[in-house]
Amino acid sequence: MTKEIKQRIDQIKNGEVPQGYKKTKIGIVPNEWEENKLKDIAPLQRGFDLPSYQINKGVYPICCSNGITGYHNEFKVKGPGVWTGRSGTIGKVFYTEKNYWAHNTSLWVTNFINSIPKYIFYLYTFIDFSKYDAGSTVPTLNRNDIHSLKISIPSIAEQQKISEILSTQDKVIELKEKLLKEKEKQKKYLVQSLVTGKKRLKGFNGEWKKVKLGNLMNENNEFVGDRNIKPVAIGVYGIRQREDIFSKDLSKNYSRNKVFKNNQICFGIGTNQIVYGVNIVNKIYCVSPAYKVLDIVNIDPYYLKLLLDINNLRLSSLYLIISARQGKSVDFDGLFNEEFDIPLFEEQKAIAEILTTADKELKLLQEELEEEKRKKKALMQLLLTGIVRVKV
Structure with a gap:
């Protein structure tokens, strides 16, 4: 982080308005950014009923409150699209490039007004809709409670650039997650093979x-x-x-x-x-x-x-x-x-050492993954608030 950015962060924390910024009801934002209500940028609507017995296997994702839960042979919304949970699971925001069926447990973005889908995905994730839970027993998100929220967004060009930066970080996270899963599968195979005796370590042939x-x-x-x-x-x-x-x-x-x-x-x-x-x-x-x-x-x-x-x-x-x-x-x-x-103790120890090393590798990968997630969170905080500007 540069000295200039640190100084800007300190100024905004202290309520001071840096050069090139303005003070609004929602906070200090860049001069060029426009303030609007959420409903005037990316309004949300309840999804469509689709009972399980009416689902016909197809290629179009069924987008529910907790993500994609299956595939149907029809779609209701053209992609790319953004949706979040309306009932059951709320707070998570999802994105798809494909045409999809927005399920009735979801709220989906009906229109992107002076905005692009990927940027809205990141912005809505940053807002954290779980804070607006209106449910008593079942978590529920009422679109009327969030449509009046005021948000500030940059130009389409800056939205595009911010989306590209955050998408790149998402790819880094996805690669780490994929590598972690592969290592977990490898360890599981080793455990099943070595602890059952299906695979013997070189140099050990004693009777179990x-x-x-x-x-x-x-x-x-x-x-x-x-x-x-x-x-x-x-x-x-x-x-x-x-x-x-x-x-x-x-x-x-x-x-x-x-x-x-x-x-x-x-x-x-x-x-x-x-x-x-x-x-x-x-x-x-x-x-x-x-x-x-x-x-x-x-x-x-x-x-x-x-x-x-x-x-x-x-x-x-x-x-x-x-x-x-x-x-x-x-x-x-x-x-x-x-x-x-x-097996005999020496073989037990040798097996334990191999799998302890695998555990250490998994722990290191998990720590690296968490670090990349923290980087993304920091990037979102800086880019989606305009504290850090991107060149367009």
């Missing part, structure tokens, strides 16, 4: 042995007492900080919580599956007394996690007990009697 799950762990009921230990929760995403999950104030008395240390596993109960977390980060946490904490023995901790990952759906279907009277519980006797074929 059948062991009971219960022989790989010993229960440990160490309590926190008067120590100050950070609480965590265990769920479908593994180990998570409690403050990241619960917004309300939490109890500060964790004396009866169980200690959860490195090389331990913690079991709990999810909505419809057994949940667990394996502590391999060399940190000490504490968990609710309702969890079962066990020391991991006779197996590499990360390998144990992988073993449970690929078997958890089957294990949950067998040993997660759901009772109308007693609620949910885990049949740990049955679970711990399950037998698995596992």
Whole structure:
């Protein structure tokens, strides 16, 4: 960011009007930008009814509140088009180059007046319609509530240039997302191949042995007492900080919580599956007394996690007990009697190292993706408000 742009941002934050800008009811904008109501630039209209039994498979996207949900053999609107959610899911804005069927759960732009579709897509995304939710039980967006919004837009030429810049950033994000998905597929293949023994690592040919799950762990009921230990929760995403999950104030008395240390596993109960977390980060946490904490023995901790990952759906279907009277519980006797074929420790470790490296690559790619998304958000803030001007 140049010194000039930083100075302009500071001026606008302080209510000062930079040279080439004007003060309006909606804020400080470039002199050339025109102020209009939303309905006078890109008005919205409720989509068209299309019951599921009337859908005939075709090539025209069915555009609903949560995006494209299918394809029909007829279209109602000529592309390119922009729509957003009217009922059910609101806030997200979508764009298509194709002719499409605007579904009755959507609001679609009926006309682009002194504006281009791609620019309106970015502008409406930036506005964030979710703030105008008028629903009580079902999220609802009333077009009358947003049609009166005043917005300021540049010339068609500047809209085109801004759209090109943001589209380029979108392509960067799409490439990162595609690469991330490919890496996730590769890791999944490696897990399924290596942990089941379908694929052996070079240099390992030892016989795998059948062991009971219960022989790989010993229960440990160490309590926190008067120590100050950070609480965590265990769920479908593994180990998570409690403050990241619960917004309300939490109890500060964790004396009866169980200690959860490195090389331990913690079991709990999810909505419809057994949940667990394996502590391999060399940190000490504490968990609710309702969890079962066990020391991991006779197996590499990360390998144990992988073993449970690929078997958890089957294990949950067998040993997660759901009772109308007693609620949910885990049949740990049955679970711990399950037998698995596992390799010798050195091969476990080698497999774990390969898949740990894959995890690090995935984490790095995810961080890069988030960074590109932050860049796009910053670009939208600067370009769609006119703080940064583009040459046309």
